[in-house]
Amino acid sequence: EAQVTQNPRYLITVTGKKLTVTCSQNMNHEYMSWYRQDPGLGLRQIYYSMNVEVTDKGDVPEGYKVSRKEKRNFPLILESPSPNQTSLYFCASSPLGLPEKLFFGSGTQLSVL
Amino acid sequence: AQSVSQHNHHVILSEAASLELGCNYSYGGTVNLFWYVQYPGQHLQLLLKYFSGDPLVKGIKGFEAEFIKSKFSFNLRKPSVQWSDTAEYFCAVRREYGNKLVFGAGTILRVKS
Numbered sequence: 001e002a003q004v005t006q007n008p009r010y011l012i013t014v015t016g017k018k019l020t021v022t023c024s025q026n027m028n029h030e031y032m033s034w035y036r037q038d039p040g041l042g043l044r045q046i047y048y049s050m051n052v053e054v055t056d057k058g059d060v061p062e063g064y065k066v067s068r069k070e071k072r073n074f075p076l077i078l079e080s081p082s083p084n085q086t087s088l089y090f091c092a093s094s095p096l097g098l099p100e101k102l103f104f105g106s107g108t109q110l111s112v113l
Numbered sequence: 114a115q116s117v118s119q120h121n122h123h124v125i126l127s128e129a130a131s132l133e134l135g136c137n138y139s140y141g142g143t144v145n146l147f148w149y150v151q152y153p154g155q156h157l158q159l160l161l162k163y164f165s166g167d168p169l170v171k172g173i174k175g176f177e178a179e180f181i182k183s184k185f186s187f188n189l190r191k192p193s194v195q196w197s198d199t200a201e202y203f204c205a206v207r208r209e210y211g212n213k214l215v216f217g218a219g220t221i222l223r224v225k226s
Binding site: 031035041042092096107 | 117122145147155156158159162164203211212213214215217218219
């Protein structure tokens with residue numbers, strides 16, 4: 001079954017404690033992306049990757065890091081989380097140049113206290 | 114920079130009422146347009162898309178959207194909504210052949226049974 005798997009689904013943490021949200025896809029997609037979803041603001045892109053070792057900033061990259069060492073994995077790293085990073089996070093993947101085939105993960109609800 | 118505006122953040126309708134959700138974008142070049150739906154607790158799913166040709170596009174579950182180039186609009190319509198259409202709807206735009214999708218803030222639709 002084609003899927004984008006994010007873990008964990010829910011995470012509560014405290015300010016400053018480093019965390020990683022994992023994302024893995026089994027469709028051999030080149031393009032992967034992280035979004036955060038906030039009420040009234042829709043989805044905003046954090047980082048994206050067009051292939052292994054190729055990553056670039058989206059619209060709201062501050063406070064986040066990513067890596068793309070393997071094609072299937074695209075973890076999101078918060079080195080020092082802050083309360084304003086409390087949000088719902090989605091990972092997505094698609095073949096390159098085909099965003100209409102963007103496949104979303106189930107989301108990670110993060111709360112930073 | 115591209116931006117996408119969705120006019121209503123919350124819409125409440127009774128079953129069988131007609132629906133129209135507004136979407137306007139700011140990019141002046143050739144664009145591809147999308148509507149996504151997010152049912153409660155689920156990830157985003159593609160509802161319909163417009164690339165070229167007939168400006169009236171039909172999607173899943175009886176939804177349609179009309180691209181009006183002169184108005185930079187891509188409004189979503191459904192003649193008769195059902196309780197199961199309760200969801201959040203996102204309009205998105207990308208520049209032709211680009212990878213980046215820019216999302217609107219979303220419209221939460223609640224259908225009363």
